[in-house]
Amino acid sequence: MPRAKGRQPVSSPRIGYHHGDLRRALIEAALSLVAERRGADLSLREVARRAGVSYAAPYHHFADKSALLAAVACEGFQGLVSKLERAAARKESLESELQAMAEAYVAFAMEQPSHYRVMFLPEVKASADSEALHAASERAFGLLLERVVRARPAAAASAHEVVAVTAWAALHGLALLSIDGQLQHMFPKPDKMLLHACRTITGMVKGGEKA
Amino acid sequence: MPRAKGRQPVSSPRIGYHHGDLRRALIEAALSLVAERRGADLSLREVARRAGVSYAAPYHHFADKSALLAAVACEGFQGLVSKLERAAARKESLESELQAMAEAYVAFAMEQPSHYRVMFLPEVKASADSEALHAASERAFGLLLERVVRARPAAAASAHEVVAVTAWAALHGLALLSIDGQLQHMFPKPDKMLLHACRTITGMVKGGEKA
């Protein structure tokens, strides 16, 4: 189907075309909607409305509602990656790098709960053009895996991936439970608990030397 | 389009009433639909259709679609609890109890992925009559917490809950990532990996003695 993007060198600062770059505008609109509504799922029509176009317009830029969400999820993973990199940078020890990354991961999810949830929507991963999504997701996991490998030089190579996945799963679960408020009635002050939990998880990475 | 059912004077000895126990029948219908469809979200109308009543009938037994899902989720937690108890029973060591529970937890999620997801739907937890749901959920967590406490007699009491929550989060994240197939392209044979991951998690419980 239609797939044109860079029409002209997008010289004019204003909208030169029907809309200029609707694809981008739709992603931004969806992003802002996701940021506002906590947990409610956004409708494609509402995204179009916010972008100032009719409800069928998005179908000229995205095959599907899931495709739009996939783009939104992709931006989310990029943001996650940059946050993780920023958190790990300028830490002296490997251990503090891991700890900082774990905290940053959970913090990201807590700061943008809806966005984080979109990033893991099952129908989004099954979307058609989830190529970029996979790449971004792998990149985020790669950051973690890298540190895990360096933190466990004595362990077998295959165990590295298992431990990294387990650590990722732990952070993922912690983020989701926290977002859902599933453990708020147990911990009125969740921040302290989250820090402690992150420490427990990073400790698991070191301690997982296999029995 | 509508769906006439047992119109005439109770043709069969089956249903004696309008339906007998529609509330129960709706839950069963939803359960079977959830079991069939992998990941697709069920519609209230379809549940009613399968139960053989019109689509407005459920509103006399459930305030909301979320209320029905809450009942479904509640059954899920009960099933989880019994599976965890069965797994932990007849294990000699505390360590093998923990290990068996972790494996059973992930196995439950893998066997009934859609049901597991319903159990953690955000709109379900916010449902009106989520009283029983909370109780069932707490009971499941209690099973885990109990073992964690017994496994770490030297640690501070407040740390017990943090470690238990962290372990639960790890299992939860592992289950979700596994359900979503998020790590299938990394591990073509996930079973082995899941076992190893569970061992890593149970190891974390023992090792989390605080720094």
Next chain:
DNA sequence: CTCCTAATCTGAATGATGTCAAGATAGAGG
């Protein structure tokens, strides 16, 4: 046994959604 009340179910209606099929439009290239 009859009749009445309240619980239960049906049918239509409302407003919203995702998606598609034709028409309208405006910029690009000849």
Next chain:
DNA sequence: CCTCTATCTTGACATCATTCAGATTAGGAG
């Protein structure tokens, strides 16, 4: 200047959640 094509709009369809008024029935009161 005129056509071509991607882009956008309008209209339409099927589905959904939810509500409401009315029909039906169960089970107790008389």
